[in-house]
Amino acid sequence: MANVFVGASNIITSLAFSTAGHVEQIKAKQIGISIYPGGNLYPTPVPLSLVDNRQLQDLFRQYLGETQPGLQPSSFTRLEMLHILSISDVLKSSGVNIKDPRTLIILSTTKGNIDLLEKDRYPVIEPDRIYLWKLAEFLQHFFGNPNKPLVVSNACISGVLAILIGSRLIQAGLYDHVMATGGDLVTEFVVSGFQSFQSLSPGPCKPFDAARDGLSLGEGCGTIVLSRDHSLCALLEKIIVAGGSCSNDAHHIAGPSRTGEGLYLAIRRALKEAALGPLDIDYISAHGTATDYNDEMEAKALSRAALEPVPVNSFKGYFGHTLGAAGIIESALAIDSMRNNELFRSAGFENPGISKNINVLTDHLAKEVNHCLKTASGFGGCNAAIVFKKI
Amino acid sequence: MASRMDLLITRYIQLKNHQVIINGSVEYLSEEPSVSTLLHSVYRRYNIDCPKFFKMDNLSKLGFLSAEILLQGIDILQKYPGEEIGIILGNASSSLESDEKHQESIRDRNNYFPSPSVFVYTLPNIMAGEIAIRHKIKGENTVFIFERFDPGFTFRYISELFRNQRVNCCISGWIDCYGDHYESFLFLAEREDRIDRCPELQEGIIFDPWSIEKLFKGESISWMI
Numbered sequence: 001m002a003n004v005f006v007g008a009s010n011i012i013t014s015l016a017f018s019t020a021g022h023v024e025q026i027k028a029k030q031i032g033i034s035i036y037p038g039g040n041l042y043p044t045p046v047p048l049s050l051v052d053n054r055q056l057q058d059l060f061r062q063y064l065g066e067t068q069p070g071l072q073p074s075s076f077t078r079l080e081m082l083h084i085l086s087i088s089d090v091l092k093s094s095g096v097n098i099k100d101p102r103t104l105i106i107l108s109t110t111k112g113n114i115d116l117l118e119k120d121r122y123p124v125i126e127p128d129r130i131y132l133w134k135l136a137e138f139l140q141h142f143f144g145n146p147n148k149p150l151v152v153s154n155a156c157i158s159g160v161l162a163i164l165i166g167s168r169l170i171q172a173g174l175y176d177h178v179m180a181t182g183g184d185l186v187t188e189f190v191v192s193g194f195q196s197f198q199s200l201s202p203g204p205c206k207p208f209d210a211a212r213d214g215l216s217l218g219e220g221c222g223t224i225v226l227s228r229d230h231s232l233c234a235l236l237e238k239i240i241v242a243g244g245s246c247s248n249d250a251h252h253i254a255g256p257s258r259t260g261e262g263l264y265l266a267i268r269r270a271l272k273e274a275a276l277g278p279l280d281i282d283y284i285s286a287h288g289t290a291t292d293y294n295d296e297m298e299a300k301a302l303s304r305a306a307l308e309p310v311p312v313n314s315f316k317g318y319f320g321h322t323l324g325a326a327g328i329i330e331s332a333l334a335i336d337s338m339r340n341n342e343l344f345r346s347a348g349f350e351n352p353g354i355s356k357n358i359n360v361l362t363d364h365l366a367k368e369v370n371h372c373l374k375t376a377s378g379f380g381g382c383n384a385a386i387v388f389k390k391i
Numbered sequence: 392m393a394s395r396m397d398l399l400i401t402r403y404i405q406l407k408n409h410q411v412i413i414n415g416s417v418e419y420l421s422e423e424p425s426v427s428t429l430l431h432s433v434y435r436r437y438n439i440d441c442p443k444f445f446k447m448d449n450l451s452k453l454g455f456l457s458a459e460i461l462l463q464g465i466d467i468l469q470k471y472p473g474e475e476i477g478i479i480l481g482n483a484s485s486s487l488e489s490d491e492k493h494q495e496s497i498r499d500r501n502n503y504f505p506s507p508s509v510f511v512y513t514l515p516n517i518m519a520g521e522i523a524i525r526h527k528i529k530g531e532n533t534v535f536i537f538e539r540f541d542p543g544f545t546f547r548y549i550s551e552l553f554r555n556q557r558v559n560c561c562i563s564g565w566i567d568c569y570g571d572h573y574e575s576f577l578f579l580a581e582r583e584d585r586i587d588r589c590p591e592l593q594e595g596i597i598f599d600p601w602s603i604e605k606l607f608k609g610e611s612i613s614w615m616i
Contacts, residue, residue, distance in 0.1 A: 043503065112485075131536075131538075133538045136536075148537075151537070152533060152534075153485055153514070153535075154516040154519075154534050161533060168551055168555075169548075174547060189497070192505040193510035196507045197511075246533065247474065250526075252524070253511060254507070265529060269557075379517065380516040380523075380532075
């Protein structure tokens with residue numbers, strides 16, 4: 001089968017507006033999660049990772065002025081600004097022709113323009129951009145892409161699925177290039193929902209740690225290019241999508257399996273497709289939300305897959321759980337780790353708090369990484385695993 | 392490697408316009424005026440026993456009932472391990488009805504009552520999760536959002552899943568529900584060489600984009616004998 005190469009990426013979170021900016025911040029062990037006071041927006045103080053609004057507005061105004069000066073920033077939602085800046089950065093660095101009929105946009109999001117439900121939030125924007133397909137179509141038309149975009153909305157595995165599905169469509173010969181772009185906002189909608197679940201940590205989240213006490217929400221956008229054409233990655237080490245799978249726990253809609261069986265199944269199938277064994281995996285970028293049940297479930301699944309010795313981290317300690325964007329943002333960072341053979345400390349982790357002896361990274365580590373496993377799990381009992389391979 | 396001709400639609404159902412339609416024949420017509428009462432009447436009509444149904448939002452209820460009726464009388468797990476069965480669904484409105492309900496619960500600071508039982512349904516793939524739990528289905532599961540049902544993509548993506556042995560059986564179709572609008576279309580796709588041979592029974596419909604589109608539109612189509 002044809003190789004699907006992973007090319008340039010962009011990440012926007014509280015930490016930075018580019019992938020390189022994120023790597024710099026993470027190397028310096030910067031955490032983007034801060035406590036926001038209760039009051040107007042939230043009933044109680046809550047730690048969040050938020051994209052700096054002024055910087056976002058400035059960058060977007062500047063971008064629009066340079067490219068489409070006839071348009072007003074007020075006719076874009078906050079999420080649309082994030083996606084447009086993120087996609088345009090990847091177009092610039094990858095050289096992908098977005099107007100090519102062989103290029104597809106895949107959008108991964110859980111809530112899309114959910115802030116359109118807030119009264120008077122966007123006075124001049126058509127309310128139907130609340131529909132996820134409409135948001136995707138808006139981005140498609142903005143960039144002049146000829147293909148109807150694909151929207152994946154499968155809770156917190158959406159981002160990993162977007163990459164996986166994109167690589168499958170390229171392998172099936174349906175497209176040559178895929179721009180997988182994932183985004184979600186932190187809004188009162190999601191904060192109040194996770195608060196009602198009592199699953200938010202009172203401080204920055206601590207994935208896999210003994211003192212972990214819930215997740216931190218983060219907002220962000222990530223875009224990654226997939227292509228059958230390796231010349232798009234000319235200056236980058238060649239990395240392909242070697243295999244992947246998704247599964248369902250068939251256990252509970254709001255809680256992970258106690259045994260990790262569903263995630264184990266996805267990992268097993270991903271490794272099989274990549275024709276790799278557990279000993280071949282050099283690094284795992286885990287989901288690691290820092291909720292009690294999730295991290296325990298992941299530890300069990302990794303242990304069952306004989307992956308206990310492999311260095312593993314969660315990026316959520318740096319910029320929180322970015323929901324539908326998480327799989328793309330975290331994959332982009334994992335791929336950077338492969339290219340630079342440098343693994344990053346799992347922020348928030350000090351003492352192991354899971355029943356299995358998995359190898360959570362307590363500090364940055366220089367290590368040759370040829371094969372990387374990325375996993376995700378989400379509401380609805382879904383799990384996904386994808387293997388990236390250096391060739 | 393299964394080629395396109397090796398896949399068949401072995402059963403399909405629709406729930407729309409107050410009707411339950413199985414393999415093209417109207418099996419139940421409800422006079423219930425609202426979406427909620429209609430869904431409850433279908434639940435009773437098919438003697439389903441699952442108290443959890445009443446906690447679901449209308450989107451999940453519609454998906455749950457559609458799968459229940461699709462798989463009625465079929466012991467799917469006897470035929471395929473749960474991990475070989477996929478659930479690939481399309482939808483236009485995502486979970487907008489539950490989204491609005493949750494937003495309403497937080498609109499007023501003095502009347503603030505976000506509820507986990509509403510919030511959990513603010514994701515469209517929860518309906519796939521409910522179907523997976525009920526039928527112990529553990530394979531590939533994805534919800535795609537389209538403006539309208541896309542037979543071409545459905546055909547191409549599901550063919551890819553079969554071709555690479557990611558699934559050996561797939562429940563797929565369209566489940567959309569928002570306000571007064573509801574529409575479901577679910578079908579079971581299987582490999583021809585895995586279909587039980589039973590000479591008196593019709594076996595299936597060729598799995599291709601034209602057949603899928605015709606079935607979705609409720610047009611008649613001949614079964615392979």
